[in-house]
Amino acid sequence: MTLPSHKPFFLWRHLNKLRWLTLSVVFAMLVLLPYLHVYQTYVAAHAYDLLAPSEQQVYDVMEALTEPFVGDPAEDLDAIKGNTWSGTFWGVQLSDPLAALGQSAAGMTLYWPFWLTALIPIALSAVFGRFFCGWVCPATFIYELNSNFASWLRWAGLKVGNRHFDKRLKYVVLALGLILSAVTGSVLVAAIYPPAIVGREIYYVIGIGGFGAGTMFFVGTLLFDLLIARRGFCRYLCPGGALYSLLGRYRLVRIRRIVETCNDCAKCNAVCEFGLDPLRDGFGQECNNCTACMAVCPTDALTFILRPADVPAQGPGHLGRRYRGEHTEIDGTAAEQEEAA
Amino acid sequence: MERRNFLQALAASAAAAVVPGAALAARNQPSLRYLRPPGALDEPDFLARCINCGQCGEACPNRCIKYFSLENGWDSIDTPYITPREKACILCMKCGDICPTGAIQPVARNAKSIVDGVKMGHAEVDESLCLSYQGKSCGVCYRACPLPDAAIKVGYMEQPEVLDKCVGCGLCERSCIQMPHAIRVIPSHA
Numbered sequence: 001m002t003l004p005s006h007k008p009f010f011l012w013r014h015l016n017k018l019r020w021l022t023l024s025v026v027f028a029m030l031v032l033l034p035y036l037h038v039y040q041t042y043v044a045a046h047a048y049d050l051l052a053p054s055e056q057q058v059y060d061v062m063e064a065l066t067e068p069f070v071g072d073p074a075e076d077l078d079a080i081k082g083n084t085w086s087g088t089f090w091g092v093q094l095s096d097p098l099a100a101l102g103q104s105a106a107g108m109t110l111y112w113p114f115w116l117t118a119l120i121p122i123a124l125s126a127v128f129g130r131f132f133c134g135w136v137c138p139a140t141f142i143y144e145l146n147s148n149f150a151s152w153l154r155w156a157g158l159k160v161g162n163r164h165f166d167k168r169l170k171y172v173v174l175a176l177g178l179i180l181s182a183v184t185g186s187v188l189v190a191a192i193y194p195p196a197i198v199g200r201e202i203y204y205v206i207g208i209g210g211f212g213a214g215t216m217f218f219v220g221t222l223l224f225d226l227l228i229a230r231r232g233f234c235r236y237l238c239p240g241g242a243l244y245s246l247l248g249r250y251r252l253v254r255i256r257r258i259v260e261t262c263n264d265c266a267k268c269n270a271v272c273e274f275g276l277d278p279l280r281d282g283f284g285q286e287c288n289n290c291t292a293c294m295a296v297c298p299t300d301a302l303t304f305i306l307r308p309a310d311v312p313a314q315g316p317g318h319l320g321r322r323y324r325g326e327h328t329e330i331d332g333t334a335a336e337q338e339e340a341a
Numbered sequence: 342m343e344r345r346n347f348l349q350a351l352a353a354s355a356a357a358a359v360v361p362g363a364a365l366a367a368r369n370q371p372s373l374r375y376l377r378p379p380g381a382l383d384e385p386d387f388l389a390r391c392i393n394c395g396q397c398g399e400a401c402p403n404r405c406i407k408y409f410s411l412e413n414g415w416d417s418i419d420t421p422y423i424t425p426r427e428k429a430c431i432l433c434m435k436c437g438d439i440c441p442t443g444a445i446q447p448v449a450r451n452a453k454s455i456v457d458g459v460k461m462g463h464a465e466v467d468e469s470l471c472l473s474y475q476g477k478s479c480g481v482c483y484r485a486c487p488l489p490d491a492a493i494k495v496g497y498m499e500q501p502e503v504l505d506k507c508v509g510c511g512l513c514e515r516s517c518i519q520m521p522h523a524i525r526v527i528p529s530h531a
Binding site: 033034037038039040041044055075081082083085086087088093095099102103107109111112113117118184186187188190191196199200203204209212213230267306 | 344385386388389390391392393394395396398399400401404405408410411415416417418419420435439441442443496
């Protein structure tokens with residue numbers, strides 16, 4: 001088939017900003033919800049005068065934030081509960097597909113009402129691939145900040161981890177997690193899945209007042225990312241990422257390189273958090289459509305296509321070929337060799 | 342379910358061969374007396390259903406639902422529980438309504454449904470500690486009970502007697518003025 005070679009829609013390169021906004025909103029929500037819950041309990045107890053000064057502060061701030069939207073905080077604020085692992089939004093329950101799969105493994109039964117809550121995420125993943133990892137996951141928010149921190153350290157001359165492992169390792173982790181859940185009869189994949197951990201632990205800290213065991217695990221993954229492999233947990237180990245990758249294998253919305261305008265600068269490869277190879281059209285099932293490569297591309301050579309499979313490798317960028325020809329005029333060998341090949 | 346029991350036995354024998362058993366022995370410490378939220382399934386089914394999302398705790402207007410770390414073993418990690426002496430369940434039934442997995446079953450908020458559908462445990466009176474049995478008329482547990490005369494009745498000198506319809510919410514244990522408490526809920530999963 002012939003592919004269109006026009007310029008990408010001008011807003012695509014700004015999607016990365018929207019993505020950061022989405023990640024921030026999700027994370028802010030996870031922080032706000034426990035405070036709302038605490039505020040609700042104060043309201044339900046009619047106990048303002050019995051609260052400690054710091055608790056009264058929480059009460060006042062939350063009351064100011066919610067007053068325009070709710071009549072009765074004790075009831076109306078029940079509209080949104082939970083986190084990205086499983087949540088309730090105005091009566092609609094949404095759950096991570098891994099939660100449904102882990103539960104089926106733990107109970108060795110299919111409990112349909114719960115699978116129904118995972119239906120919308122599964123359908124969205126079939127269209128947009130691993131989008132959860134880049135656009136929603138509250139752990140991604142922290143992991144990407146961690147990556148930025150690592151690049152500061154690198155800039156300061158310190159050594160940070162840049163090792164590579166086999167990306168298929170995470171499918172093994174997914175299988176092991178499900179087997180472990182089946183053996184123990186308890187949904188243990190939830191204990192090694194960072195977004196579930198982050199959502200829970202934020203609630204534990206604010207709502208109950210103390211970290212759970214998951215925090216240790218999450219800090220471990222942060223150190224792994226920082227000291228051993230850049231974004232290593234998501235790339236090589238995350239069981240949910242593995243499941244989303246499988247769901248997104250034949251996704252419809254993909255990123256494509258426009259070979260006519262690509263100048264082979266490789267910035268896309270450098271910026272890709274998941275260690276993919278946009279420069280050589282290597283997106284695959286693990287691309288999460290985060291659009292960081294689109295945002296960084298200096299020649300606007302990346303765009304979206306609707307196709308259930310990647311474009312096969314298109315060879316070096318045409319602009320890059322001419323560019324190298326112009327800049328190697330003195331001997332001209334590089335360009336000539338490439339033309340011959 | 343048989344398949345799971347088989348797998349569990351397989352894993353237990355494998356673990357016994359490899360691990361010294363410290364992690365597995367953490368289960369069922371007598372000192373760790375906890376209740377599951379109202380409407381929870383039997384313990385093995387509950388553990389298989391619960392995905393540890395934390396919505397029950399977030400819905401609880403009384404903030405009595407807490408979450409295990411590793412103190413009750415690996416398979417209880419991040420599952421909800423209630424320590425009635427610290428804060429007891431007020432039987433508002435919001436946790437069952439919000440639970441996405443049915444690990445906590447929805448129960449209507451009326452006395453009949455609660456008596457039929459909730460089995461967190463059963464209260465027991467220690468007569469050697471109870472003030473009313475020691476000649477000081479008290480009756481606090483009776484007044485704290487959300488199902489008075491159905492779950493608990495008082496007789497001579499307000500001496501309490503727990504009846505069959507006790508659902509184990511723990512409000513009596515929470516309110517007992519004796520220290521250590523003379524009435525306590527024995528969890529139904531124990």
